[in-house]
Amino acid sequence: MRADARSNHERILAAARALFASDGADTQVDAIARRAGVGVGTVYRHFPDKDALMGALVRERFIAFNEQLREAISKGEQQPFAALCEALRANSTALAEDAGTRFAFMRGGERVFAHAHDEVEEYLALTNVLVDRAKRAGSVRPDFDVADVPMLMCGVCATIDAGKGGAGWDWRRHLELVLAGMAAAVAEPSVTSGGTP
Amino acid sequence: MRADARSNHERILAAARALFASDGADTQVDAIARRAGVGVGTVYRHFPDKDALMGALVRERFIAFNEQLREAISKGEQQPFAALCEALRANSTALAEDAGTRFAFMRGGERVFAHAHDEVEEYLALTNVLVDRAKRAGSVRPDFDVADVPMLMCGVCATIDAGKGGAGWDWRRHLELVLAGMAAAVAEPSVTSGGTP
DNA sequence: CTGGATCAGGAATGGTGGTTCCGCTTACGT
DNA sequence: ACGTAAGCGGAACCACCATTCCTGATCCAG
Known part of the structure; x- marks a missing residue:
């Protein structure tokens, strides 16, 4: 070249x-x-086309995500839930600066993710380590699944994107609420049924 | 005419x-x-233009939302939290069938919502009744705010939209997690700090 | 230094989709 | 029954953008 x-x-x-x-x-x-x-x-x-260019950047971003996850994994052996939260907060903060990857999460589908297949797979595997650990420690609801993480992040992405739209909008609140929800089942097993304590 | x-x-x-x-x-x-x-x-x-047409439909949808909210308000005096959850579930289910309003929630901004200003205002007011009631009953975290509701719904919209993308994606799980998070603070006041129980 | 393979530039192409315009049609009051 | 204002259709217009393509410039091996 x-x-x-x-x-x-x-x-x-x-x-x-x-x-x-x-x-x-x-x-x-x-x-x-x-x-x-x-x-x-x-x-x-x-x-070759615009998607490939975006894909290359999404790939970079996921490599960074995975770095953040590895760090959380090595640092958080004593506090599995805190480690998971920290990792998701770090990922979200990065996402807040990267509208391109937000798009990929929300609407890109295969078209963009295809260019980062391996990295996404690793992302899920690494996240699974954190989730598993926290579940074993009993600090995350047992019915939680790694596959839920990208789904939740997708929601956070939407909040970030729409964030310029109104007063009182803060994606960090959204994220914290979701993190609380991940853990809540321990203290409140039947929220799903909608009962008032 | x-x-x-x-x-x-x-x-x-x-x-x-x-x-x-x-x-x-x-x-x-x-x-x-x-x-x-x-x-x-x-x-x-x-x-006058495409946005106005979409706006008219969004307006219809919010009128329906408000109907659902009024129903929840009148039925749920004894179980404020359950009533709030039911209302949000009903809203979300309607949203799952209405990609247009989802768009408005996520990206439409003023452009579309402008055509439904009054209805959105009423929506917030009615939701506030449910939130306030649940907060007074101690079943929703005190730092929760009505303005958070559209933000959370925005996240659910994103999940619905992206839902066709992968196995294990289910916006209902997202919603339930969020509902759990709304209540969690009562049992677990410091989730935000990320501590393991 | 130089030939030729690699690379760059950017005007032109093609497809998409909102919006306009105007000659024709239709409903309906008198 | 008729005149006219209100309403209609849809071809044409225009703006926007990804993508292509061909001419001319640029590197660098020998």
């Missing part, structure tokens, strides 16, 4: 990172090219 | 109701016109 090509590849990724992060999937390829200081054609020389 | 015009108005609304419900905001105006058996021009004679 020629040296100038490699440098352009980086510039394109950097531009896309910045623009997808702030504008999400609406970001136009032309804008990315302009910001990278190259022509549109060059963008398409390096990535 | 001429009789045929009134009838067309209804047909357009009905067609839009069906299509927005299943396809969400992607629904094309041409498709609505075709289904209603009229020309596009006629659609635009009755509604």
